[in-house]
Amino acid sequence: MKAIEVSHLIKKFGSLTALNDISFSVGEGETFGFLGPNGAGKTTTIRILTGVSRPTSGTATIFGHDVKHDTIAARQSVGIVSENSNVYDDLTAWQNLMFSAELYHVGRKEREKKANELLRKFELYERRNDKVQGFSKGMKRRLTLAMGMVNSPRLIFLDEPTSGLDVQSNLIIREVISGLVREGVTVFLTTHNIEEANVMCDRVAIINKGNIVAVDTPESLKRTIRSVQSIEVAFDNNSIDHLEELSRLPMINEVHKAGDKFKIFTELPSEVIDALVVYAHSYNLKILSIATPGPSLEDVFVRLTGLQRAGDGIHAID
Numbered sequence: 001m002k003a004i005e006v007s008h009l010i011k012k013f014g015s016l017t018a019l020n021d022i023s024f025s026v027g028e029g030e031t032f033g034f035l036g037p038n039g040a041g042k043t044t045t046i047r048i049l050t051g052v053s054r055p056t057s058g059t060a061t062i063f064g065h066d067v068k069h070d071t072i073a074a075r076q077s078v079g080i081v082s083e084n085s086n087v088y089d090d091l092t093a094w095q096n097l098m099f100s101a102e103l104y105h106v107g108r109k110e111r112e113k114k115a116n117e118l119l120r121k122f123e124l125y126e127r128r129n130d131k132v133q134g135f136s137k138g139m140k141r142r143l144t145l146a147m148g149m150v151n152s153p154r155l156i157f158l159d160e161p162t163s164g165l166d167v168q169s170n171l172i173i174r175e176v177i178s179g180l181v182r183e184g185v186t187v188f189l190t191t192h193n194i195e196e197a198n199v200m201c202d203r204v205a206i207i208n209k210g211n212i213v214a215v216d217t218p219e220s221l222k223r224t225i226r227s228v229q230s231i232e233v234a235f236d237n238n239s240i241d242h243l244e245e246l247s248r249l250p251m252i253n254e255v256h257k258a259g260d261k262f263k264i265f266t267e268l269p270s271e272v273i274d275a276l277v278v279y280a281h282s283y284n285l286k287i288l289s290i291a292t293p294g295p296s297l298e299d300v301f302v303r304l305t306g307l308q309r310a311g312d313g314i315h316a317i318d
């Protein structure tokens, strides 16, 4: 049985279509990433899957239970860690965990055992009797995760688990998630971060403006990312048709003009930088600036969806 099965899900907020007929499934034990920019529809999807929000149309099941008609059963074996921390500042870490365990109807004995185990796992045990108001953002997030795990879920939803966190919290969280995966727990995580999706997920769905653009393995995603590495370069003299000239250089997939800069897409940035130096020299140009920004999600989407970027562009896409 699939852990999650989503079929033709549509969610509208007035005239805005937040989810535009999405379908996907997640196998039991899989770590599935939902990758997309702000406003893509990631949180909306989690809210529907966890029974917080109703779909406009379409269906979704969790371990075979329909989230709309069989909400309680669907939520029974699920842990939810939302992006906005739901810890209570006036309570201690221990009290927050007890409160959360009560909400999940975890028995008293089991509750205390689980809380001790989780506090140790998330390196919060020493601080268990301190009020949360003095905790750092990373500590709060770790506690939120622990709270989402008190009922020993078979499936856990993590909304942006590591965004904006310190390195230590990041590492602890990733380690705990890997541990869950080893225990066979299904993990559904949303992220903006390509690299995070890459290292943590078995498969990744890429969502943009309510549409799933691709569902793929990180390996395929990496190939796409490699093909959209870019270099931004500016020269002191633009009387030459750089667009035309640069597109003739080897190893270049695409060239675009962006203001006074040229954005060059290549799989081999360092070789292309060498070629640009030679190019500048041969035309007696000065390179005013040169940078290699990481591949942006937008670039990956453009590549995946085959959309043409607005503006001038010479395309030599494979």
Ligand SMILES: Nc1ncnc2c1ncn2[C@@H]1O[C@H](COP(=O)(O)OP(=O)(O)OP(=O)(O)O)[C@@H](O)[C@H]1O
Binding pocket: 013, 016, 018, 036, 037, 038, 039, 040, 041, 042, 043, 044, 045, 192
């Ligand atoms: N309750 C709501 N009422 C109206 N519009 C909403 C509501 N919730 C979400 N939206 C809109 O739906 C779209 C999808 O939002 P959603 O929060 O799912 O995106 P997201 O991918 O989670 O973004 P982020 O990474 O910023 O959290 C956005 O355009 C958002 O403004």
